[in-house]
Amino acid sequence: MHISEGVLSVPVLAAGAAITVAGLAVGIKKVPPKELPKVALLTAAFFVASLVHVPIGPSNAHLVLNGLLGVLLGWAAFPAIFIGLVLQAVLFQFGGLTTLGVNTANMATPAIVFGLIARRFLRLERPTFSALIAGLAGGISVLGSGLLVAISLGLSGDSFSLVSRLIFTAHVPIALVEAFITGFSVRFLLRVRPEMVGCTTPLRKEESAKQTLNAALVALIAFLMIVPQSAQAHRVNLFAWFDGENIVGRAYYSNGRPAVEAALKVKKEGFRECFRLKTDKEGRFSFKPKGPGNYELVLEAGQGHIAKAVVKIKPVTASRSSKGNGSAQSKADAKAAFFEEKEKPPKEDSVIKGVPGSIKKCQDMEKTLDRLLRRQLEPIRRELEALAMSQSRVTLKDVISGLGYIFGIVGIWAYLLSRRGK
Amino acid sequence: MSLIDLKNISFGYPNCGLVLSNLDFKVEEGEKIALLGGNGAGKTTLFYIILGLLAPISGTVELFGKRCIKENDFSGPRKRMGLLFQDPDDQLFSPSVIEDVSFGPLNLGMNRKEALEISRYWLERLGILHLEKRVPYELSGGEKKLVALASVLSMGPDVLLLDEPMAGLEERAVERFLSVLKDESFKAFVVITHMPRLLEGEITRALFLERGRLSPGPSC
Amino acid sequence: MTCEHMAKGESLLHRADPRVKIIVALLLSLEVVFLSSLTPLFLALVSAAFMLLSTRIDTRLLLKRLLVVNIFVVLLWLIIPFSTPGSALFTLGPFTLTSTGLLLCLVITLKCNAIVMFNISLLSTSTVFALAHALDHLKVPSVLVQLFFFSWRYLHVLEEEYTRIKRAAVLRGFRPGTNLFTYRTYANILGTLFVRSYDRGQRVYWAMVCRGFDGTFWLLQHFRLRGMDFLLMSFVALLATSLLFIQWRS
Numbered sequence: 011m012h013i014s015e016g017v018l019s020v021p022v023l024a025a026g027a028a029i030t031v032a033g034l035a036v037g038i039k040k041v042p043p044k045e046l047p048k049v050a051l052l053t054a055a056f057f058v059a060s061l062v063h064v065p066i067g068p069s070n071a072h073l074v075l076n077g078l079l080g081v082l083l084g085w086a087a088f089p090a091i092f093i094g095l096v097l098q099a100v101l102f103q104f105g106g107l108t109t110l111g112v113n114t115a116n117m118a119t120p121a122i123v124f125g126l127i128a129r130r131f132l133r134l135e136r137p138t139f140s141a142l143i144a145g146l147a148g149g150i151s152v153l154g155s156g157l158l159v160a161i162s163l164g165l166s167g168d169s170f171s172l173v174s175r176l177i178f179t180a181h182v183p184i185a186l187v188e189a190f191i192t193g194f195s196v197r198f199l200l201r202v203r204p205e206m207v208g209c210t211t212p213l214r215k216e217e218s219a220k221q222t223l224n225a226a227l228v229a230l231i232a233f234l235m236i237v238p239q240s241a242q243a244h245r246v247n248l249f250a251w252f253d254g255e256n257i258v259g260r261a262y263y264s265n266g267r268p269a270v271e272a273a274l275k276v277k278k279e280g281f282r283e284c285f286r287l288k289t290d291k292e293g294r295f296s297f298k299p300k301g302p303g304n305y306e307l308v309l310e311a312g313q314g315h316i317a318k319a320v321v322k323i324k325p326v327t328a329s330r331s332s333k334g335n336g337s338a339q340s341k342a343d344a345k346a347a348f349f350e351e352k353e354k355p356p357k358e359d360s361v362i363k364g365v366p367g368s369i370k371k372c373q374d375m376e377k378t379l380d381r382l383l384r385r386q387l388e389p390i391r392r393e394l395e396a397l398a399m400s401q402s403r404v405t406l407k408d409v410i411s412g413l414g415y416i417f418g419i420v421g422i423w424a425y426l427l428s429r430r431g432k
Numbered sequence: 433m434s435l436i437d438l439k440n441i442s443f444g445y446p447n448c449g450l451v452l453s454n455l456d457f458k459v460e461e462g463e464k465i466a467l468l469g470g471n472g473a474g475k476t477t478l479f480y481i482i483l484g485l486l487a488p489i490s491g492t493v494e495l496f497g498k499r500c501i502k503e504n505d506f507s508g509p510r511k512r513m514g515l516l517f518q519d520p521d522d523q524l525f526s527p528s529v530i531e532d533v534s535f536g537p538l539n540l541g542m543n544r545k546e547a548l549e550i551s552r553y554w555l556e557r558l559g560i561l562h563l564e565k566r567v568p569y570e571l572s573g574g575e576k577k578l579v580a581l582a583s584v585l586s587m588g589p590d591v592l593l594l595d596e597p598m599a600g601l602e603e604r605a606v607e608r609f610l611s612v613l614k615d616e617s618f619k620a621f622v623v624i625t626h627m628p629r630l631l632e633g634e635i636t637r638a639l640f641l642e643r644g645r646l647s648p649g650p651s652c
Numbered sequence: 653m654t655c656e657h658m659a660k661g662e663s664l665l666h667r668a669d670p671r672v673k674i675i676v677a678l679l680l681s682l683e684v685v686f687l688s689s690l691t692p693l694f695l696a697l698v699s700a701a702f703m704l705l706s707t708r709i710d711t712r713l714l715l716k717r718l719l720v721v722n723i724f725v726v727l728l729w730l731i732i733p734f735s736t737p738g739s740a741l742f743t744l745g746p747f748t749l750t751s752t753g754l755l756l757c758l759v760i761t762l763k764c765n766a767i768v769m770f771n772i773s774l775l776s777t778s779t780v781f782a783l784a785h786a787l788d789h790l791k792v793p794s795v796l797v798q799l800f801f802f803s804w805r806y807l808h809v810l811e812e813e814y815t816r817i818k819r820a821a822v823l824r825g826f827r828p829g830t831n832l833f834t835y836r837t838y839a840n841i842l843g844t845l846f847v848r849s850y851d852r853g854q855r856v857y858w859a860m861v862c863r864g865f866d867g868t869f870w871l872l873q874h875f876r877l878r879g880m881d882f883l884l885m886s887f888v889a890l891l892a893t894s895l896l897f898i899q900w901r902s
Binding site for chain 1: 759768803839
């Protein structure tokens with residue numbers, strides 16, 4: 011999508027212009043006189059293609075096809091896209107002339123990065139696989155452009171953050187359609203004019219091995235960049251505390267989704283036995299611990315996601331201590347000794363049978379106080395929970411910085427490779 | 433010295449098999465050849481090989497008595513041969529007719545004044561001087577063909593290679609074209625055509641391209 | 653669609669030197685981008701409208717163009733006044749309209765329309781070929797000028813080819829819909845267009861080479877500066893300085 015005149019701030023326009031000038035400098039060198047008519051014809055073809063309406067659901071969308079252009083032209087896509095945008099601005103006033111730099115950079119950068127990568131994987135003898143790779147490149151290029159457009163708007167002012175998010179979202183269905191069209195197009199070209207996508211004769215064995223190695227290296231780098239982010243994104247968190255009577259808490263993923271019916275293993279320090287329970291439909295759990303001590307909670311949320319929390323319960327006044335201490339327990343009693351699954355009627359009565367009424371009144375007061383405190387602290391507890399959740403959530407900034415890494419490293423690699431290749 | 437001498441030429445497009453196989457083709461001075469054959473027989477391909485635009489898989493190309501192998505070898509002969517493309521849109525790219533027709537002469541080293549003069553001469557000869565300032569892509573198919581022809585003739589070639597020059601031309605234009613062909617200034621020409629009867633009387637030899645080889649066609 | 657309707661005309665701007673017009677258009681657009689106060693922006697818009705009207709281009713055509721450009725601006729009007737922090741004017745449920753937001757939208761609208769009107773009046777009043785020649789004279793890298801030139805040259809040919817291929821498909825019963833078959837058909841149509849373009853590009857190069865082309869492009873059209881060009885330059889210089897002055901004062 012091109013951004014029109016007058017919207018972006020001056021620094022963003024200048025940065026876009028700088029990137030475009032650099033890109034053009036490299037791209038121009040990749041267009042020797044022999045290739046110029048071909049590049050020009052393809053530029054014109056893309057201009058025509060960009061006016062094609064393709065149905066998506068109830069409406070239509072204009073094709074972008076920058077990924078395909080990247081696959082076909084590599085670095086020459088920079089001048090091609092630039093000229094295409096100039097023509098659109100001059101003929102239709104689509105986009106603009108002050109925004110040429112930003113628009114070209116937004117459209118050409120993902121096109122070249124992903125186009126060059128995809129090109130390495132295209133094989134004459136594997137049309138379906140090649141089509142898949144090309145489709146992926148096509149879809150990601152459009153998403154990448156959408157992201158860059160959103161960033162350009164976002165950097166121009168806080169007022170644009172909502173608009174930029176909407177625009178990025180609008181690119182998602184288009185990216186899907188473009189992925190299909192790019193994939194099918196490359197499949198067509200492999201059959202009809204394979205040299206257009208860089209596949210002429212089947213490669214010699216050594217060349218093929220080197221290319222596969224290169225491709226594997228890129229995939230590895232990209233993977234390494236993505237994996238920590240995604241692992242982070244799917245981290246499970248455990249929030250637990252003692253409210254005076256029970257240990258309560260909540261288990262949730264980094265994106266805020268509750269860890270439903272997740273297995274929780276509770277172990278008290280000094281005991282070998284574990285107590286297991288499950289979180290409810292909201293990821294919450296509650297159980298009554300017996301006695302002071304350090305309780306270690308381990309949450310297993312499937313797929314190897316584990317979260318740990320420790321709840322330390324300090325010893326309180328003797329009147330409230332439950333039946334039995336921690337240490338001198340036989341194995342059989344251990345579980346019963348320090349855990350109570352349900353809220354059983356207070357055992358204190360059996361202990362304090364026969365105790366004078368004043369002590370009983372004290373205990374009642376404490377119980378009431380506990381209940382009151384719990385009620386008062388409950389909202390604070392939820393706030394803390396929410397705060398902990400939001401801090402661990404992956405934000406747009408994280409996604410962008412992750413993508414930035416990928417773009418940067420892959421872009422540098424692609425540039426070096428294309429210099430060596432020619 | 434033959435003007436064109438192709439020996440044992442073989443050529444095929446990838447995945448298409450051989451289009452030309454062990455073909456010999458010689459053009460001597462004074463010859464006027466009609467090249468016939470079915471669609472897709474390879475006639476245009478033969479022209480491309482003569483001018484070194486495509487490299488044959490095997491065989492040799494000799495132009496004006498000299499062996500031509502590398503790109504540089506062809507640049508001299510190309511200026512002495514005029515190739516008219518089948519699709520005039522491939523040939524015309526300047527913003528005005530006069531600029532397109534002067535493109536060749538300018539590349540030959542003439543100055544602007546000479547180039548314009550000779551361009552106007554040929555436009556007049558073909559009866560299209562009134563199209564001088566027009567934009568080529570706005571012209572009709574037939575008009576474009578004549579402009580393309582003018583742009584080839586303005587270079588004063590010794591040998592003409594014309595790929596279906598009369599397709600789409602109306603009667604008056606065909607007459608003008610034939611009158612130009614009668615001009616003695618060409619040493620030889622080879623015309624690809626599907627209408628050999630129009631050239632009756634002008635042709636010295638007819639050749640048939642079939643299954644990769646040339647054979648004598650019906651005598652004219 | 654891609655015909656140069658607007659370039660046909662006899663007004664002053666139509667006849668001015670394209671080199672001057674390109675430089676002037678660039679200058680004015682960049683200046684408007686820097687403006688931020690309402691007064692100079694209004695002045696810029698009025699001057700741009702004046703220049704546009706002086707070209708005497710068909711009003712319906714102009715309005716159509718401006719409409720297309722302003723669709724995005726309208727979108728911004730629907731969102732930005734509600735998403736900009738500032739002093740609230742009124743609240744509608746969860747949405748708060750701020751005066752800062754409204755001001756920003758107004759500024760964008762003025763800028764966008766002023767720049768577009770300047771560009772139409774200066775650049776759309778010359779043919780693309782003339783602009784390409786002018787760019788070459790202005791020392792823009794030759795590769796870019798040639799790309800511009802050739803792409804424009806073959807645009808119509810390719811438009812026709814696309815129409816022909818698509819029509820052939822439609823005549824055989826193709827009805828576009830949201831399904832994979834449609835996308836594959838479009839991919840094949842576009843693929844055919846790309847292959848034909850690629851082959852044609854090859855032939856165009858061969859045709860040039862056969863006529864002795866060695867990389868140099870000969871330009872027969874040379875421009876001469878005339879009185880009206882100086883008039884245009886002085887008008888623009890005056891306008892530019894006044895806008896800057898007013899901006900600096902406010």
